[in-house]
Amino acid sequence: MPSTTSRIIMAVGGASASECQPLKAGGGGGGSGGKQEVKLRKELGLFDGVAIIVGVIIGAGIFVSPKGVLLHAGSVGLALIVWILSGILSLVGALCYAELGTMIPKSGGDYAYIGEAFGPLPAFLYLWVALFVIIPTGNAITALTFAQYVLQMIQPNCEPDVDAIRLIAALVTCLLTAINCRNVKLVTKVQDIFVGTKILALGIIIVAGLVYIFQGNLENLSQPMQGSSTEPGLIALSFYSGLFSYAGWNYLNFVTEELRDPYKDLPKAIAISLPLVTVVYVLTNVAYFAVLTQNEILASEAVAVTFGSRMLGAMTWVMPFFVACSTFGALNGAIFASARLFFVGARQGHLPAAIALINVDCLTPVPSLIFLCLITLVLLLIDDVYVLINYLTFVESLFITMSIASLLWLRYKQPNAERPIKVHISLPIMFLFVCLFLVTMPVYERPWEVGVGLLIIATGIPVYFICIRWNxxxxxxxxxxxxxxxxxxxxxxCHFGKAEIMASPDLYEMSNRRGFRQRPYTAPMATYSFDSENSTANNTPRPSIYTISRNVVMDDRIWQGGSSLSEPADALGRRRYVIPRGVARLVRNLSGRRRREPVPLRPRSAPFSIASQEPSANTVRLARLSVEKLQPKKAAPNLSTKVAPSQSTDLINSIAKSTISLDDPTMMSNTGYCWKRNIDPQSHSYIGWLSLVALACLYNCWVIPLRCFFPYQTPENTPIWLTVDFCADIIYVIDMAFIQPRVMFISQGLWVNDRSQMRRNYLTKIEFKMDIMSLIPLELLYFWLGTDKPYLRVPRILKIHAFYEFFSRLESVLASPHLVRVARTVLNMLYMVHLNACAYYAFSDWEGLGSNRWTIADTGNVYVRAFYFATKTATSIGKNPKPENEKEYVFMTISWLMGVFVFALLIGQVRDIIATATRGETEYRRLLDQMLQYMQRLNLPHDLQVKVKLWLTYTWQQQKTLSKPRDCLSHTETIT
Structure with missing residues (x-):
C-alpha cells in the first residue's frame, strides 16, 4: 500500500489533463503501488451540463431586477420581444461556442479559443482580467446577494447589517469552495438540487401568473405595445440588458475536459439549456407583467418579492428563500467552472505553477479553488464592490467578441480541421456583429467606464512580458x-520522493534544506516520453521528461542503466542528474510551435541527431506531396527534366530525413497544409477586401464634410454616427496591420513572397505614411471638446489611395473595364459637387440662412437643395439666384470655374473611355476585312472563307483578344 502522504501528487499534464502520463504512487520506502492517472475525472454527463448552464444563467437577476429591458423598451410587448430575441441570439452564440468546444476540446473556454487563434498574449490578458476582476467580482456580488436574502428571511422587518452580510457571504464562499475541493460528483449533485429549486421557484411564479391571467385579469396586458420606444438608442440598450441577463451560457466550455463525451454532450446541453432558459424567462416576465403594473416593476427593488407579497399572501417568505437558493446554485456553478480556467492557465505556464496542482484522492484542482476563494474574500472587503460591475460589462463583451472572431479566423486558417459540430457561417458572422454592437455601444454611452476597463486590460501587458516572456x-x-x-x-x-530527480538545481537544494522528500511540481508546456521498450539492467522503465519554459524534469524512478552514463549505478542513488538546458531547448525547437504535442526522443544509447532518425510515415507523405508539387502536373513526353522514379524516391527520403518539424513554413507552404500567409494582389479575395476598405474610405470622405457643415449630427443620433465611425476605423486598422504587410509585390520581374520583404516594402511606401497619418487618434479630444466635433476625423480622408487602388484592381479582373472607369469618373464628379454643396451651405450659414434670395433657406431637406444648386453650377445648366454682394460673386466665380473644369474633365474622360472600349473591336474588324480581301484575292473556296470568318468571330466572342487574328494574318502573309 502506498503511504498516505504520497497519495497527494501533482498533475503534470501536457496540453490537457487527460494527456498526462500515468504516475506511480509510491513513497520513499514503500512498496510499489499500482499506477494512478493523475487527471481530472470525466464525471459530467448531459444532465450535469444542462444543470451547469441553467444554474449559472438563472441567478438572482430574474428574481431581483428584470426591469432593465422594460425600462428601455418602454412597453410590455416590446420587452417580451426583446427577451425572446435575446434568447435566440444567446443560443446562436452558444452554438458557435459548441463548434469551438468540439474543435478545441480543452477546458478554459474563451482562454483556450483566443490562445489557439490569436496567440498567448491575448489569451493571457483574458486570463489576467478574469483572474482578478471578472470572475471574483461576479462571485462576490452573488455571495453578497445570497447573504442579503438570507438575512431578509431571518429579519424581514430590519435593515440587514453590512458586516453580517459580508460574514455570511464569506462563509458561503468558503463552504462552496470546500465542496468543490471535495468531489466533482458532490458539486454536480448540489448543482442539480439547486437548479431544481430555481425551476420550482420560477414555476410557482409562472403558474401563479397564468392563473391570474386565466381569471380574466388582463388589464396590464390589454395594450402591450403602448409606449414602445422608437429611438434606436433605447432599443439597443434594451437588447443590451436582455443579452446581459443570459450571460453564463459559455461556462460549460470551461470544463470541457470533464465531460464524459464532449462531442455529444456539449452541443446537446446547449441545445437544451438555452431554449429552456428562454421559455422560463419569457413566461416569468409574462407573469410579472400580468400581476404588477409597469410602474410597480420599475420601482421595485426585488420584483419576485413584490410579486410574492401580491400573490402568495402568508407564503411571501418563500420568495426570499428561493432567491437565496438561486444565488447559492449560481455561485456553486461559477466556482466550479471558473476554477478550471485558472487551472488551465497555470498548466500553460501563464499562472504560478502551484495553481495547477491536483489532489489525487479527489482529483480536483484544490489550489486553483482556494486561490479563487482568497481573491473573492478580498473583494468582499471592498466597500462598494458593485462599482466594478460597471467596468466588467465592456471587458467581458470584448473577449466574447474575440472568441467569436477566433471561430471565423480558424475557419479561414484551418479549413480542414476536424469539426464535429459545424454551424453555418452566417451564424458566427451575425453574432459577431451583435458582439461588436455590445462593444461599441458603451464606448459612446459610458466612455469613462470603458477607459477604465481598457486600462485594467493594459495592466496585464507588462506582467506578461516580465513574468512570461522574460526567459x-x-x-x-x-x-x-x-x-x-x-x-x-x-x-x-505534495512532497518530493528521493528516488526522483528535478530540473532546477536551486529547487533541488531548497527542497533538501526544507526537508521535502517528494518531487516538486512544475507546470509543463509539453510532454516528451522515452521509449520504454529498451529499458536496461534492472528492468527499470525509462523516465518521462516534462519540460517547462526553462526546465526539464525526469519523472518516475531514476533510470540506472545505459551505456551513455559514465557513473556506476550505485552512484546514481546519491546524485541527481539534471538534463542540460541546451538539450531541453533543442527538444522544444524540434517540437515546433505546437509544444503541447508529444515528440518521441531517441534512446540514450543512440546518438541524438535528426539525421539518425527514420522518417515517419506522416513525414514521408508530406515529402511526397512536396515532390508532387514541385513536379509539373502535365509534362510533355519528351521533357528531359522529368524526375525518374528512383530519383523521386531519393528526393522523398532526403526531404523526409531533413524535415525537422511539420510546422516548417517551407514544407507546409509546399504541401498546402498551412494557411497561406501571403496575399495575391490580383486575387478576388483581396479585391473584395479592398471594396470594404474603399467603402469605409468613401464613407469618411462623404460624411465628414456633411457632418461638419450640415446640421445632421444631433445628440440623439451621435451614438449611431460614432458606432459607424468606430467600425470604419477598425477596417482601417485591420488593413494597415494585417493585410497590407502581407501583400506580394513584383521585384525584377518576380513575385516576392517573403514576409519580411513584403513588410519592408509596405513600410517604405508613401501609402504607409498616409495610413499612419489617417489613423491619428484626434477623437481622444472628444473627452474635452465633446463628440459634436466631426472635423477631428479629417485625417481619415488620407486613406483615399485605397479607393483608387480598388478601382485599379477591379479593372484588371473585369471583362468590361471601361464600366469601372465610368463609375470612378462619375463618383469623382459627384464628390466635387458634394464638396461644393457643403461649401454653399456653410457660406449661406455664415451670412445667415435665408437672409437674401441667394442664400439657402432653412426649410425642407437643405442638403438636397444645396446639392441641386451645386449641380446646376457645376454643369452650367439652369438659372441660379443672382449674387447680391461681392463675397457671393467671388463664391459663384470659383464655383463656375470648378464647374467648367469638372464638365471638361467628365467629357474628356468619357470620350477616352469609349474610345478605349471600342478600339479593340475596331481593330478586329479592320483585320477581319483584310483577311477576307486576302482570301478573295487568292480565289479560295467560299466554304473555306466562311469557316475562317466563323472561326475568327468565335475567337473574338470567346476571348475578346486580337492575338488569333494577328497570328492568322501573319501566317497568311508568310504563305504569300
Whole structure:
C-alpha cells in the first residue's frame, strides 16, 4: 500500500489533463503501488451540463431586477420581444461556442479559443482580467446577494447589517469552495438540487401568473405595445440588458475536459439549456407583467418579492428563500467552472505553477479553488464592490467578441480541421456583429467606464512580458518562484520522493534544506516520453521528461542503466542528474510551435541527431506531396527534366530525413497544409477586401464634410454616427496591420513572397505614411471638446489611395473595364459637387440662412437643395439666384470655374473611355476585312472563307483578344 502522504501528487499534464502520463504512487520506502492517472475525472454527463448552464444563467437577476429591458423598451410587448430575441441570439452564440468546444476540446473556454487563434498574449490578458476582476467580482456580488436574502428571511422587518452580510457571504464562499475541493460528483449533485429549486421557484411564479391571467385579469396586458420606444438608442440598450441577463451560457466550455463525451454532450446541453432558459424567462416576465403594473416593476427593488407579497399572501417568505437558493446554485456553478480556467492557465505556464496542482484522492484542482476563494474574500472587503460591475460589462463583451472572431479566423486558417459540430457561417458572422454592437455601444454611452476597463486590460501587458516572456530572469526571481512552488506543495501535501530527480538545481537544494522528500511540481508546456521498450539492467522503465519554459524534469524512478552514463549505478542513488538546458531547448525547437504535442526522443544509447532518425510515415507523405508539387502536373513526353522514379524516391527520403518539424513554413507552404500567409494582389479575395476598405474610405470622405457643415449630427443620433465611425476605423486598422504587410509585390520581374520583404516594402511606401497619418487618434479630444466635433476625423480622408487602388484592381479582373472607369469618373464628379454643396451651405450659414434670395433657406431637406444648386453650377445648366454682394460673386466665380473644369474633365474622360472600349473591336474588324480581301484575292473556296470568318468571330466572342487574328494574318502573309 502506498503511504498516505504520497497519495497527494501533482498533475503534470501536457496540453490537457487527460494527456498526462500515468504516475506511480509510491513513497520513499514503500512498496510499489499500482499506477494512478493523475487527471481530472470525466464525471459530467448531459444532465450535469444542462444543470451547469441553467444554474449559472438563472441567478438572482430574474428574481431581483428584470426591469432593465422594460425600462428601455418602454412597453410590455416590446420587452417580451426583446427577451425572446435575446434568447435566440444567446443560443446562436452558444452554438458557435459548441463548434469551438468540439474543435478545441480543452477546458478554459474563451482562454483556450483566443490562445489557439490569436496567440498567448491575448489569451493571457483574458486570463489576467478574469483572474482578478471578472470572475471574483461576479462571485462576490452573488455571495453578497445570497447573504442579503438570507438575512431578509431571518429579519424581514430590519435593515440587514453590512458586516453580517459580508460574514455570511464569506462563509458561503468558503463552504462552496470546500465542496468543490471535495468531489466533482458532490458539486454536480448540489448543482442539480439547486437548479431544481430555481425551476420550482420560477414555476410557482409562472403558474401563479397564468392563473391570474386565466381569471380574466388582463388589464396590464390589454395594450402591450403602448409606449414602445422608437429611438434606436433605447432599443439597443434594451437588447443590451436582455443579452446581459443570459450571460453564463459559455461556462460549460470551461470544463470541457470533464465531460464524459464532449462531442455529444456539449452541443446537446446547449441545445437544451438555452431554449429552456428562454421559455422560463419569457413566461416569468409574462407573469410579472400580468400581476404588477409597469410602474410597480420599475420601482421595485426585488420584483419576485413584490410579486410574492401580491400573490402568495402568508407564503411571501418563500420568495426570499428561493432567491437565496438561486444565488447559492449560481455561485456553486461559477466556482466550479471558473476554477478550471485558472487551472488551465497555470498548466500553460501563464499562472504560478502551484495553481495547477491536483489532489489525487479527489482529483480536483484544490489550489486553483482556494486561490479563487482568497481573491473573492478580498473583494468582499471592498466597500462598494458593485462599482466594478460597471467596468466588467465592456471587458467581458470584448473577449466574447474575440472568441467569436477566433471561430471565423480558424475557419479561414484551418479549413480542414476536424469539426464535429459545424454551424453555418452566417451564424458566427451575425453574432459577431451583435458582439461588436455590445462593444461599441458603451464606448459612446459610458466612455469613462470603458477607459477604465481598457486600462485594467493594459495592466496585464507588462506582467506578461516580465513574468512570461522574460526567459533570463534573475536568480533571486527564479528561486522565489521555486520557493513558492515548494511552499504550495508542502501546504497541499505534495512532497518530493528521493528516488526522483528535478530540473532546477536551486529547487533541488531548497527542497533538501526544507526537508521535502517528494518531487516538486512544475507546470509543463509539453510532454516528451522515452521509449520504454529498451529499458536496461534492472528492468527499470525509462523516465518521462516534462519540460517547462526553462526546465526539464525526469519523472518516475531514476533510470540506472545505459551505456551513455559514465557513473556506476550505485552512484546514481546519491546524485541527481539534471538534463542540460541546451538539450531541453533543442527538444522544444524540434517540437515546433505546437509544444503541447508529444515528440518521441531517441534512446540514450543512440546518438541524438535528426539525421539518425527514420522518417515517419506522416513525414514521408508530406515529402511526397512536396515532390508532387514541385513536379509539373502535365509534362510533355519528351521533357528531359522529368524526375525518374528512383530519383523521386531519393528526393522523398532526403526531404523526409531533413524535415525537422511539420510546422516548417517551407514544407507546409509546399504541401498546402498551412494557411497561406501571403496575399495575391490580383486575387478576388483581396479585391473584395479592398471594396470594404474603399467603402469605409468613401464613407469618411462623404460624411465628414456633411457632418461638419450640415446640421445632421444631433445628440440623439451621435451614438449611431460614432458606432459607424468606430467600425470604419477598425477596417482601417485591420488593413494597415494585417493585410497590407502581407501583400506580394513584383521585384525584377518576380513575385516576392517573403514576409519580411513584403513588410519592408509596405513600410517604405508613401501609402504607409498616409495610413499612419489617417489613423491619428484626434477623437481622444472628444473627452474635452465633446463628440459634436466631426472635423477631428479629417485625417481619415488620407486613406483615399485605397479607393483608387480598388478601382485599379477591379479593372484588371473585369471583362468590361471601361464600366469601372465610368463609375470612378462619375463618383469623382459627384464628390466635387458634394464638396461644393457643403461649401454653399456653410457660406449661406455664415451670412445667415435665408437672409437674401441667394442664400439657402432653412426649410425642407437643405442638403438636397444645396446639392441641386451645386449641380446646376457645376454643369452650367439652369438659372441660379443672382449674387447680391461681392463675397457671393467671388463664391459663384470659383464655383463656375470648378464647374467648367469638372464638365471638361467628365467629357474628356468619357470620350477616352469609349474610345478605349471600342478600339479593340475596331481593330478586329479592320483585320477581319483584310483577311477576307486576302482570301478573295487568292480565289479560295467560299466554304473555306466562311469557316475562317466563323472561326475568327468565335475567337473574338470567346476571348475578346486580337492575338488569333494577328497570328492568322501573319501566317497568311508568310504563305504569300
Amino acid at each position: 533570463n530572469k534573475p536568480k533571486w526571481m527564479v528561486r522565489a518562484s521555486d520557493g513558492l512552488n515548494l511552499l504550495c506543495a508542502k501546504s497541499f501535501k
